[in-house]
Amino acid sequence: MSWFDTFIEKTGIGKKVPKAEIIWTECKGCKEQIYIAEIEKNLKVCPNCEYHFRIDAKERISYLINPGTFEEHDQDLTSADPLKFKDQKKYKERLKSTEKKGYSHDALITGSGVLGDHAVELSIFEFNFMGGSMGSVVGEKITRSIERAIEKRNPLLIVSCSGGARMQEGIFSLMQMAKTASALRRLSEHKLPYISILTDPTTGGVSASFAMLGDVILAEPGALIGFAGPRVIEQTIQQKLPEGFQRAEFLLEHGLIDNVVHRKDMKQTVNKLLSLLKNTPIAEAVA
Numbered sequence: 001m002s003w004f005d006t007f008i009e010k011t012g013i014g015k016k017v018p019k020a021e022i023i024w025t026e027c028k029g030c031k032e033q034i035y036i037a038e039i040e041k042n043l044k045v046c047p048n049c050e051y052h053f054r055i056d057a058k059e060r061i062s063y064l065i066n067p068g069t070f071e072e073h074d075q076d077l078t079s080a081d082p083l084k085f086k087d088q089k090k091y092k093e094r095l096k097s098t099e100k101k102g103y104s105h106d107a108l109i110t111g112s113g114v115l116g117d118h119a120v121e122l123s124i125f126e127f128n129f130m131g132g133s134m135g136s137v138v139g140e141k142i143t144r145s146i147e148r149a150i151e152k153r154n155p156l157l158i159v160s161c162s163g164g165a166r167m168q169e170g171i172f173s174l175m176q177m178a179k180t181a182s183a184l185r186r187l188s189e190h191k192l193p194y195i196s197i198l199t200d201p202t203t204g205g206v207s208a209s210f211a212m213l214g215d216v217i218l219a220e221p222g223a224l225i226g227f228a229g230p231r232v233i234e235q236t237i238q239q240k241l242p243e244g245f246q247r248a249e250f251l252l253e254h255g256l257i258d259n260v261v262h263r264k265d266m267k268q269t270v271n272k273l274l275s276l277l278k279n280t281p282i283a284e285a286v287a
């Protein structure tokens with residue numbers, strides 16, 4: 001054992017704390033040290049400043065869908081790596097190593113479930129899987145979810161959390177924007193409602209396609225929503241952007257979304273909206 005290891009052993013200084021023993025975390029909103037159990041209890045929202053921590057797809061499902069009603073679909077779809085893409089790592093290897101961390105086969109979970117009083121078709125992004133990026137699997141799963149909604153005459157719900165199109169699939173990723181938008185057009189022809197929930201972040205090709213095509217578009221407080229990031233825009237237009245630019249509240253103020261809803265109220269709000277849309281002819285309701 002080196003003198004340094006002996007020093008760590010004796011004093012405990014610099015010793016890595018096992019993840020399970022970390023009980024405090026710094027809130028990105030108020031910068032305070034918060035007891036993790038307090039945040040967990042509060043649907044992963046800071047009890048101090050209401051900062052909404054990013055959550056994974058499974059947690060999101062448990063917050064939105066009635067217990068025991070969620071049935072996952074298409075969980076085995078995986079990318080065919082059409083471009084045989086390689087950067088520092090082969091794309092195939094990147095997919096495998098991400099999968100090993102315990103997140104599904106791609107950046108989206110789809111399924112059927114009951115939200116409050118309504119059977120719904122649901123798509124939820126998994127940001128931990130390559131930044132929630134949209135490749136051909138994400139686009140295909142969303143399209144199949146829309147087709148199931150049409151077949152079962154269920155409303156559609158998509159919860160976005162994504163950095164945009166997946167560069168490792170190039171044009172195949174970008175094609176998903178047109179594909180999902182066309183499928184949504186068919187959903188609207190069948191007069192079925194689509195509620196889009198935008199969470200932090202919803203950017204790039206996802207924001208430029210289905211995320212912004214909801215009959216009703218809701219967002220979580222403070223979520224970053226936009227196409228290009230603020231730094232790129234500032235450098236392009238050579239101007240300082242206004243305070244809060246591309247945040248959910250700014251978008252609401254400028255008419256791009258319909259409401260900003262706290263995580264604790266999201267299920268109840270969507271349930272109410274679905275009841276309203278069910279009892280109102282959709283063309284009239286969304287006019």
Ligand SMILES: [Zn+2]
Binds near residue numbers: 028031032051
């Ligand atoms: Zn806070």
